[in-house]
Amino acid sequence: MKIIGIDIGGTKIKFGLFINDVLSKKIEFDTTDNIIKVLKRGINELSDNDLNGIGIAIPAPIKGSHMFNAPNLPWSNMDILNYLKEELQFSNICVINDANAAALGEYYYGNKHESVVLITLGTGVGSGIVINGEVIEGTFGLGGEIGHIPLDDKFNFECGCGSYGCAETVASASGIKRIYEKLSGSYLGTKEIFIQARDGNDFAVKTVNLYVGYIVKLCHIINYTINPEVVMLGGGVSNEGDYLLEKVRNELYSRESFDSSNSVKIEIASLGNNAGIYGAYYLTKKAS
Amino acid sequence: MKIIGIDIGGTKIKFGLFINDVLSKKIEFDTTDNIIKVLKRGINELSDNDLNGIGIAIPAPIKGSHMFNAPNLPWSNMDILNYLKEELQFSNICVINDANAAALGEYYYGNKHESVVLITLGTGVGSGIVINGEVIEGTFGLGGEIGHIPLDDKFNFECGCGSYGCAETVASASGIKRIYEKLSGSYLGTKEIFIQARDGNDFAVKTVNLYVGYIVKLCHIINYTINPEVVMLGGGVSNEGDYLLEKVRNELYSRESFDSSNSVKIEIASLGNNAGIYGAYYLTKKAS
Numbered sequence: 001m002k003i004i005g006i007d008i009g010g011t012k013i014k015f016g017l018f019i020n021d022v023l024s025k026k027i028e029f030d031t032t033d034n035i036i037k038v039l040k041r042g043i044n045e046l047s048d049n050d051l052n053g054i055g056i057a058i059p060a061p062i063k064g065s066h067m068f069n070a071p072n073l074p075w076s077n078m079d080i081l082n083y084l085k086e087e088l089q090f091s092n093i094c095v096i097n098d099a100n101a102a103a104l105g106e107y108y109y110g111n112k113h114e115s116v117v118l119i120t121l122g123t124g125v126g127s128g129i130v131i132n133g134e135v136i137e138g139t140f141g142l143g144g145e146i147g148h149i150p151l152d153d154k155f156n157f158e159c160g161c162g163s164y165g166c167a168e169t170v171a172s173a174s175g176i177k178r179i180y181e182k183l184s185g186s187y188l189g190t191k192e193i194f195i196q197a198r199d200g201n202d203f204a205v206k207t208v209n210l211y212v213g214y215i216v217k218l219c220h221i222i223n224y225t226i227n228p229e230v231v232m233l234g235g236g237v238s239n240e241g242d243y244l245l246e247k248v249r250n251e252l253y254s255r256e257s258f259d260s261s262n263s264v265k266i267e268i269a270s271l272g273n274n275a276g277i278y279g280a281y282y283l284t285k286k287a288s
Numbered sequence: 289m290k291i292i293g294i295d296i297g298g299t300k301i302k303f304g305l306f307i308n309d310v311l312s313k314k315i316e317f318d319t320t321d322n323i324i325k326v327l328k329r330g331i332n333e334l335s336d337n338d339l340n341g342i343g344i345a346i347p348a349p350i351k352g353s354h355m356f357n358a359p360n361l362p363w364s365n366m367d368i369l370n371y372l373k374e375e376l377q378f379s380n381i382c383v384i385n386d387a388n389a390a391a392l393g394e395y396y397y398g399n400k401h402e403s404v405v406l407i408t409l410g411t412g413v414g415s416g417i418v419i420n421g422e423v424i425e426g427t428f429g430l431g432g433e434i435g436h437i438p439l440d441d442k443f444n445f446e447c448g449c450g451s452y453g454c455a456e457t458v459a460s461a462s463g464i465k466r467i468y469e470k471l472s473g474s475y476l477g478t479k480e481i482f483i484q485a486r487d488g489n490d491f492a493v494k495t496v497n498l499y500v501g502y503i504v505k506l507c508h509i510i511n512y513t514i515n516p517e518v519v520m521l522g523g524g525v526s527n528e529g530d531y532l533l534e535k536v537r538n539e540l541y542s543r544e545s546f547d548s549s550n551s552v553k554i555e556i557a558s559l560g561n562n563a564g565i566y567g568a569y570y571l572t573k574k575a576s
Contacts, residue, residue: 061546061548068546068547068548069546069547069548077547114427115427127513129513131424136419136513136514136515137515138514138515138516139402139403139515139516139517139551139552140515140548140549140551140552141515141548142511142512142515142546142548142549143513143514143515144512144513145512145515145546146512146513147512148512148545148546148549149508149509149512149513150505150508150543159545161544161545161546162544162545163543163544163545166545217438220437220438221437221509221513222513223430224430224432224433224434224435224436224437225415225417225424225431225432225434225437225509225510225513225514226424226426226431226513226514227424227425227426227427227428227429227430227431227433228426228427229427255438255451256449256450256451257436257447257449257450257451257454258349258356258357258430258433258436258449259356259357259365260349260356260357260428260429260430261428261430261433261436263427263428264427264428
C-alpha cells in the first residue's frame, strides 16, 4: 500500500511516501501562497498512478472535514476536505490538524504510552492530545489549541489571534525572543539565547527561567485536565534537549500537590520533524 | 433492576435508589469519620436483599479500582474497589471520582451534548470531562482535577493540597470568601457576598468580578484543551444562576481569538445535587 503523508508548516511543506508501513522517501518544499501548487508538485514527485491515499496535516482548527478560521492560511471556514479532493483530483484524502497529526504520529510510531500530549514549541505553540489511540479534536476543532490559553499578564504581548497574553506569545520560539528583547533591550535569536543562558549571561538566564516557567504552567494545565501518561515537548525549541528538559522537570516536580501529579512523564518528542507526516499517514491508512 | 447510586461529599453522603432507570427514592446522612458505617446504613435503608448493584462517587483521584491520595478522606493509595467490596460484603460495586460521576450524570440524564465538562464550584473546585460518553479519568486519576491548576498569583492563598495559588483557592465557595476578606478586611458568607454585589456594594462587586475572572480563566483553559460542546457550572456557587452565568458569558465571549472559541456553550448544570448519584448509577448499570 502506497500512502503519502503531508505536513503543511509555516515555512516548509513536508511530504513522506510510505510503502507498506515504511517511510521510504521524504521531500520538502518552501511554503508559498499557492499551497495547492506545492501539494501537487510534491505528490507528483513521490508517486505514479498507483497511490492509495493522501493524508494532510494542516495548521488550523479542524473538525471532521471542516476547517475553522486560521490566522496563517489562505483558506478559512470551509469544507477543506472536499476542496482538497477537487483541487488535487484525488478521492482518498484525510485531513487533520498539524499538532494532532504529530501527537498521533508519536503515539503510534514513537514509544508506547497509554496517552500522549505533544506540545509543539515552534513559531507558535500548539498541542495534540491522544487518549487510547484517539485524538481529542474538540467540538469546534480547538482540542489541544493550548497556544491560545491566556497564560501571561506580565508582558501581555499581542497574539496573532487578536487577543493578548496567549500562551504562544511567551512559550513559543518567537515568545522567548520577545521576552529577551523586553528584558535586555536587544535582539537575539532563540538558539543564541539558550547558548548565552548556558554560559550564565544574566539576561539570557532570566529569559530562559521565565520561559521554562510558562512551559511548566502549560504542563500543569495539561496534567490537571487530561492527565496523560506523558507530555512530550516537540517543535524547534525542543532541540535544546536535556538542558530544557531538566529545567522543566525540576520546576514541574518541585510543586507540592497530589502525589500522583508528579507521576506524569516529561520527554522530548522522539520523531522530531517527521511526527506530522507519520500521523497524517496513520490516519489515512486507518481510513483506507 | 435495582441499583443504588451513592455520592460521598464533604458534609453529606447522598443515596439514590434507581428502579428500572428511575430515581425512586433519595436519602442523605451527614458525613462522619466512619464512612463505611454511613454507607451500610444508607444501603440498608434503601434495599432488601434484591439489590443488583452499587455505584459510589468518591472525592479523590481514581483510576480503575485504584484510589490515589486525597486530602479529605480516611483512605489513600489503595485498591478502593476491593476494600469496599469486602467492607460492604457486596460484589457488584463500581467506583468513580465524584466530579466525573456528576459529569457522567449530566451527559446521560441532562440535556444532550456531544461532550460535556462540568465544573463543580463548591467547597473545592473540580471538574468531570465526558467526551462521546466516556470519562477522561487520566493516567493517574487526575483527569479534570482543574482545582489544582496554578491559576492565581495575586493572592497566592495556600491550598489544602500543599501548593499555593491553585484554582480552588480562589474559584471555590471558600475562595470567594477569602477574596472578600482580603479586600474588605471583614468576613461574609458566599451567598451574602452575591447579595451585596447585586446591591452594588463596592467590595462585594470587586470580589465577584475577580471571582468571575477566575471562572473565565478556567473556561478558557477547558476550551483550548478539551474544547467541549458545553461547559456546565455546578456545585453550590452555581445556585447564583443567571446572575453568575451572564457575567461569565460576557467576559468569556468578549475575548477576541479564534471565531470558533466563542462557540462553546456555558450553562448552569441541570441535575443539581443529584448529578453525582445519577453518574454513579449509570456506571453501575452499564457494568451490570
